[in-house]
Amino acid sequence: MYDPLLIGAHTSAAGGVHNALLEGREIGATTIQLFTANQRQWHAKPLSDEALVSWLKALELTGIQEIMSHASYLINLGCPDPGNLEKSLNTFKDEIKRCQTLKLRFLNVHPGAALKDSPGDCIARINHSLMSMAPLLDKGNLMVLLETTAGQGSSIGSSFEELREILNKAGELIPLGICLDTCHIFAAGYDLRDKCSFDKTIEEFDRIIGLKYLKAFHLNDSKGDLNSHIDRHASLGEGKVGLECFKLLMNDPRTRHIPKYLETPGGPLLWKKEISLLRSF
Numbered sequence: 001m002y003d004p005l006l007i008g009a010h011t012s013a014a015g016g017v018h019n020a021l022l023e024g025r026e027i028g029a030t031t032i033q034l035f036t037a038n039q040r041q042w043h044a045k046p047l048s049d050e051a052l053v054s055w056l057k058a059l060e061l062t063g064i065q066e067i068m069s070h071a072s073y074l075i076n077l078g079c080p081d082p083g084n085l086e087k088s089l090n091t092f093k094d095e096i097k098r099c100q101t102l103k104l105r106f107l108n109v110h111p112g113a114a115l116k117d118s119p120g121d122c123i124a125r126i127n128h129s130l131m132s133m134a135p136l137l138d139k140g141n142l143m144v145l146l147e148t149t150a151g152q153g154s155s156i157g158s159s160f161e162e163l164r165e166i167l168n169k170a171g172e173l174i175p176l177g178i179c180l181d182t183c184h185i186f187a188a189g190y191d192l193r194d195k196c197s198f199d200k201t202i203e204e205f206d207r208i209i210g211l212k213y214l215k216a217f218h219l220n221d222s223k224g225d226l227n228s229h230i231d232r233h234a235s236l237g238e239g240k241v242g243l244e245c246f247k248l249l250m251n252d253p254r255t256r257h258i259p260k261y262l263e264t265p266g267g268p269l270l271w272k273k274e275i276s277l278l279r280s281f
């Protein structure tokens, strides 16, 4: 039976990107997120022809759709240091090209961090950085997703207002959406624990950002409390958010059909269980 629900996890590309698809199939995923390169390095080896052939084969074999890349952790599109900003832009450009070669749908990126600069100037630089990618993003259907953050340190993107500011400018020029991480927004102060708070948060998202920009979810429970600004993922139902939120996400017509990616601790065996749990909701 064809199942239109897109649920998966961040699977491992160790030994070749195609392995992330094969692991996805093992755990019953209909979509996956992966790192297309080492997430802690500036430079990636170019994809070999062989890797691409294996990828395309696995794509057909598994039928996995709406695949998302998670950009390198090193990238800071709002970096106040010109040298590191340039490195970020180069790494991000390479990432976009790799995503396009692999025919991915989404590229998820942390918006950026202000470090010692003001959030306003950082947001201006993020806009500028994103808009400079317009010529690359013109072709194909890759969409860049800004990930909501927990608001740890000087990171941008823990409030819907900040994300709106980026969408206002860069969203005009490049395909841009939001990936909402349930752990991060909870840690940033948006409650999701019961129907009432869930509705309030989704309505606030709609009012400030617009639900049409909500393209993906990272499904994570949270070790940190509401408004703790701590980014620590927990398995579904094992954290401070609780299972009710995930039941609501799977049933609410506003969120049910949006692709969802687990980043919970525990690895493939646990993800398989969590995916079937989500489907049972």
Ligand SMILES: [Zn+2]
Residues within 6 Å of the ligand: 070, 110, 147
């Ligand atoms: Zn992330």
Ligand SMILES: [Zn+2]
Residues within 6 Å of the ligand: 181, 183, 184, 231, 232, 233
């Ligand atoms: Zn996180």
